[in-house]
Amino acid sequence: MLTALVVLAVVMLFPFVIVTLNAFKSPADYSAGSPLSLPAHLYVQGIVDFWNRVDFGQKLWNSFLISGSVAVAAVVLSVLNAYALGIGKVRGRLWVLVVFLVGNTLPQEALAYPLYYLSKQAGLYDTKLSVILIFTVIQAAFGTYLLSSVLGQFPHEILEAAALDGAGKWRALWRIVVPISRPTLSVLLIFFFIWTWNEFFLPLIFLISNDNQTVPVAIGVLQGEKMMDATMSSASALLGIVPAVAFFLIFQRTLTRGVTVGAVK
Template structure:
């Protein structure tokens, strides 16, 4: 079926009254134009990578465009140590994983009550969640900052975890509720209830296994959003030992007398996890982006 439509499509192009030469020329030209655009899009990453393997002297002697004379990793290792990058990575991982798991659990509970239990006031809750999704963090920042100072949670990873998990739960509940109330197979619920399942069993033995793929997409979303978040860590995490990767890098850039190759090495270290996640999560993410748009 797909093949058929493809060949028909090709005929359409040969049907247009262009000579083969003109046709080939426009083809090559458009490929060249796209390639130029691609180079522009990737240029920043290429140049950051290139200069993370140079020493300061080499940079000033040959400029940013030259290939590194040798694969000099001293700049990178020094920057890693200066940033205490291992600690920052660990903090980011702990915060992102905790937020994702907590937000998924909360979203699941909420959506179970709203989407499957059809608890009253569903419309109100959904509008509320929609508003919570659009809320800028600035409008919560100061009271939360004040609260955390009062109860001794200021400058702990827990402060970021609790706040971000709640914010992401708004989106998670919204998405899961719409999944549960529309496409979830109702026969399964009926069968489980006839079997005498209680609510907890229904949730964990029926609903969770069936929605595993949606939950996986949610996990990836929450993980990446949390990893990328900057504003709340900036406000809540003041000490070096609690900071996340983006925060540490942004603060490092603010310091004076930073060597130019150290700066590029720091940016390079910041880019790396993104690339790793992209490779790891590519499939789930592609599914999720499409799912999100149809929602």
């Protein structure tokens, strides 16, 4: 079993290693060798050129702003929805969850034109707010479906004891339900951030201005214009991957704790 996991880890890390090797090669070094060869010396000019060409600092900030806002807003909205569906007495609870599930499984291609039309009518097209609102709803649909099943198993004795002590529904939510469910909410927050960070299709449609583009869109647009050589393409891919990987590693302990607590429960 351990051998199989090690082999799987090597297979998954192999593309990342190749990208990293080629990101630090000069064009001449890349042409003289092969994609698998080690760089003769560290060449960082490709990373510098790509950073300056696309104003990567601005793209990085846009991605952090959008992904962070979506992650927080989607978790809050998921908690509110799931509290009503999982603990509250909502008629047709099952059908409401089915609607959320169907909404989460719809392909983004089917949503593109209706969302484009609505954003135009609302005057939000080509703004970061439009993408934040869209992905908040999309991610919250999944979060609501997941949290509803979790909160459906929430001990009612705790809520009844809180009610006897004079705690209302809002106070019970924020003082009891949210703290107890914090590991699950932390996992959702991390996943929502990474999922939104990696989104390409809808941001490509809704963020046409250079100042509003995210990291994946900037990389895709520049590569589509064939303005980069192989080493700069690798440098752009490396810069696009590193922030998401760093975020995952920083919160790895939180993610592991959340998954473990969920398994124990």
